[in-house]
Amino acid sequence: MNTVKAELLTIGDEILYGQIVDTNSQWMGVELASIGVQVIRKTTVGDKESEILTAFAEAESRADVVLITGGLGPTSDDLTKPCLARYFDCEIRIHPEALEEVTAFFKQRGRALTELNRQQAALPVCCQKLTNPVGTAPGMWFERNGKVFVSMPGVPHEMKRMMQDLVIPRIRQTFNPPAIIHQIINTAGIGESFLAEKISSWEKALPEHIRLAYLPNLGGVKLRLTATGSREDAIRADLRKLVEQIQPLAGEYIFGYNEDPLEVVIGRTLQERKLTLSVAESCTGGFVSHLITSVPGSSSYFLGSMIPYAYEIKMRQLGVRPETLESYGAVSEPTIVEMANLVRAKFNADIGVATSGIAGPGGATTEKPVGTVWIAYSDKHHTVTKKLQLSNDRMINIRLASVHVLNLIRTSLPKTV
């Protein structure tokens, strides 16, 4: 079984200088993986002939398929087409069908064809034209010695359309690649190294055709299994078995098996179980509510929040007892318990959650350094609290504490509320 190897080549100074973010190659990586083509390298070079020609030769030496985006515009700094003509040693001529297409494109928009536009219909005679139904620059498909070069426009929606309609089917037809399947295992509430220890026996026993990657993000770690094989059903079965086997080792930290973030998973649970949520957040300053309301449809379970940032507001608006604040301080277990219970009662919600802490850089005391955060969950059955010791960085504390709150909702929801 031969793996088909692809290299992605992006051409343009604007990407090197950081003036635009290259999102094309990420999308292409996903599409290619889904048909079992393995991207082995991504390269970006500037608008310079020598750099482009060198990159062509290097890519050809490594990959079976070279997918090129960018540098197809009508202006003089666009060099992809002349470079390809030179690399494949053939001349550029007006392609009659391409000329019809670009003429029709402008006519439909009520505009006349300029000489610059006309030149977009000129193609190296050794390539096959790929029609661009949503733009003016056609794509190009070259084949030589069993290797394929494809040139596509850099404009994302033009590239995507061409990839989906023409390039992907043609790559499948040409190479008949093996199946590759990815399985995500999404965890929260445990750091990368702690998770790695818990699942080390499972990891060591992984069969050779399945690879594991740890993808850490704030507050969680995404595990990605990549399985390769000739029979899709067989590798799907292998992945299912591995998902079962990881349960006794790390099941409590797993919140999902796809790309959905925690707020989407929790939202779905609340919606299914017809539960409503309210939030009292102090140190997180609105970020918990923001994560929750970033989910479309969250208004069906999220009633609202109180952000009692000032000491005064904690008492006057939320109703925390002055004695509690005076005896224990705002960042304390008794205060956080009252906050969660009060917001639940005031908003008449099934669940109340709360945060109070020292986000930093100011506000720390000896017993309560920056990064000290109390969080709480409350429903009619029970109240759960947790003390966190986070970092020295204000934004990280806000984000981490917010993800911890979401995870606390997930782990504290009783089977029936």
Next chain:
Amino acid sequence: MNTVKAELLTIGDEILYGQIVDTNSQWMGVELASIGVQVIRKTTVGDKESEILTAFAEAESRADVVLITGGLGPTSDDLTKPCLARYFDCEIRIHPEALEEVTAFFKQRGRALTELNRQQAALPVCCQKLTNPVGTAPGMWFERNGKVFVSMPGVPHEMKRMMQDLVIPRIRQTFNPPAIIHQIINTAGIGESFLAEKISSWEKALPEHIRLAYLPNLGGVKLRLTATGSREDAIRADLRKLVEQIQPLAGEYIFGYNEDPLEVVIGRTLQERKLTLSVAESCTGGFVSHLITSVPGSSSYFLGSMIPYAYEIKMRQLGVRPETLESYGAVSEPTIVEMANLVRAKFNADIGVATSGIAGPGGATTEKPVGTVWIAYSDKHHTVTKKLQLSNDRMINIRLASVHVLNLIRTSLPKTV
């Protein structure tokens, strides 16, 4: 004046497969351009030793500085460190200072060091350690034959901190690139093309050694002037003159001359004028409060917020009159005026602001399509409202509306309140 050439090398299967978007290299491209270092190529390779070693050699042959991100985690799929040790031909040993740092990092979080964590303090003996104050993997700085290799973590906030604090100053020191000075002109409340029209005469008259970049972001456009020259004082004077000349053309949209975002600028004004702020946000769901509280010290002027997401909560908790909601709906001028006035009164603040709108995708009507948002500002002198027609995208609507609220605070603050 020699140009310093840099190559960016990203290591990780997850980027090749498109499972995460590489935003690091875009950010690095901008930062390097700002100190006069030219990025000539960007390369991404997978977690495979042979590929990584080849990429090192290729990059060294082309560039003066090779900046590597990723592959530094504690797990077995992270190969950057062993590859660098092999490439620079030296062994890996526990670095005593790095061990102290990683131990302190875990101690602060109340957690014990595992063996995997301990190994993060092991470094090739031929490199200089770069401290990572916000993570566990130190960076590495290698020098050989006048070329520099730098390895940094792939986690964006860890990489950015290390770049800004250590790598950028060190590159400047090592290569002494020409004087380059940037002048930011930060605007809000006007789109890129409208701004470009207003300042076109100014832009056309820019001298050759000064370049202008439009850096649009949600809700505003940052103008960046980049001046290059041998004498720093002369180019500083040129920039000062240009800042003066732009005032009559676009002064009303300019809120600052550095990287400080609008929330920092507003925070400073409120603090100086001893004014307090409260927020009632519905469709923005906490994001306005989050922006405000992302600023250290915001507790001195921000009292708190109410997020009355549900209709019920708008009445019961905030006190919007049922007649207003019934006659005009939640997304209306009369409702938004009540919301801003009520939150100001309830929280006993000098200023109250409010948002109510259709973030989407649900909730639209014929008269109020997705993207319709009302915002209001209220102080004891006046109430100012604004109706926005934003986009079809929920997250963009939330973010754009929030920036509009901040800009409304900036433009509505009377000289004396």
